[in-house]
Amino acid sequence: MDRVAGVSAFLDADALRLAVLGGLWTHLDTVPTTGSTNADLTRASAEGAAPGLVLASGHQSTGRGRLARRWEAPQDTSIACSVLVAPRRPMPEWGWLPLLVGMAVTDGVRAATGLDARLKWPNDVLVAGRKLCGILCESVGGVDDPRAVLGFGINVGLRADQLPVPTATSTRLEGSDVGATPLLAAVLRSLESWFTAWDRGDSVVAEYRRRCDTIGREVVVHLADSDVTGEAVGVDAGGGLVVRTASGPRTFVAGDVEHLRPA
Ligand SMILES: O=C(O)CCCC[C@@H]1SC[C@@H]2NC(=O)N[C@@H]21
Numbered sequence: 001m002d003r004v005a006g007v008s009a010f011l012d013a014d015a016l017r018l019a020v021l022g023g024l025w026t027h028l029d030t031v032p033t034t035g036s037t038n039a040d041l042t043r044a045s046a047e048g049a050a051p052g053l054v055l056a057s058g059h060q061s062t063g064r065g066r067l068a069r070r071w072e073a074p075q076d077t078s079i080a081c082s083v084l085v086a087p088r089r090p091m092p093e094w095g096w097l098p099l100l101v102g103m104a105v106t107d108g109v110r111a112a113t114g115l116d117a118r119l120k121w122p123n124d125v126l127v128a129g130r131k132l133c134g135i136l137c138e139s140v141g142g143v144d145d146p147r148a149v150l151g152f153g154i155n156v157g158l159r160a161d162q163l164p165v166p167t168a169t170s171t172r173l174e175g176s177d178v179g180a181t182p183l184l185a186a187v188l189r190s191l192e193s194w195f196t197a198w199d200r201g202d203s204v205v206a207e208y209r210r211r212c213d214t215i216g217r218e219v220v221v222h223l224a225d226s227d228v229t230g231e232a233v234g235v236d237a238g239g240g241l242v243v244r245t246a247s248g249p250r251t252f253v254a255g256d257v258e259h260l261r262p263a
Contacts, residue, residue, distance in 0.1 A: 120212070
């Protein structure tokens with residue numbers, strides 16, 4: 001399904017424009033419902049839209065998750081948002097993009113709700129150990145004009161019986177009555193600063209480490225065909241997790257990480 005134009009009662013487009021447009025974000029739309037905001041911006045990019053575009057919705061009928069999973073929530077219970085960017089960093093460093101979004105969501109949630117949001121590598125935003133946000137970044141455009149769609153979904157008003165899995169949570173369930181509009185504005189402002197800093201070549205590793213509960217812990221990295229145990233010691237220039245294992249350091253660019261104990 002394509003996006004349905006109209007006024008979203010959940011996300012106030014005028015207030016969001018006032019709060020975030022003017023720098024990196026150049027154009028912002030909200031819609032009550034759509035298929036997938038990532039799909040919409042992928043299409044918009046192919047049709048010539050300029051980077052800086054933001055699309056947010058209170059509902060998706062075919063929301064995309066990682067590993068070809070679905071990402072869905074009842075109408076106006078979860079923020080679905082995607083932004084179109086044109087990173088200048090070399091592509092091998094684009095593994096940082098989902099990490100930057102995770103940092104921005106962590107900071108935005110903390111600023112707008114006061115909740116103690118933390119990161120699990122690469123980009124799981126957790127509150128009280130439960131997942132508040134899903135992030136999906138996709139490369140679009142050609143070799144001459146590479147771009148990325150950065151998509152994130154933040155659970156806001158979901159009740160316990162509406163959670164997709166028991167390990168998920170929402171700002172409401174964690175005790176915050178924050179509205180979707182101020183929360184999204186805080187996340188977009190933070191994403192602008194983290195993306196801009198990283199894109200001009202600043203190191204953001206120390207700031208990522210400060211927000212991340214994975215580094216400094218004993219972890220198990222679950223791979224398709226094996227499990228690797230060791231101490232997570234850092235994140236490299238490509239966004240990969242560096243783990244000190246019994247057989248030496250290894251870097252993982254993907255994998256499901258389980259936290260064991262503090263190292
Ligand atoms: O599997 C995950 O954890 C990632 C979920 C990403 C969901 C967001 S919601 C906005 C954007 N549009 C999509 O279709 N997916 C992402």
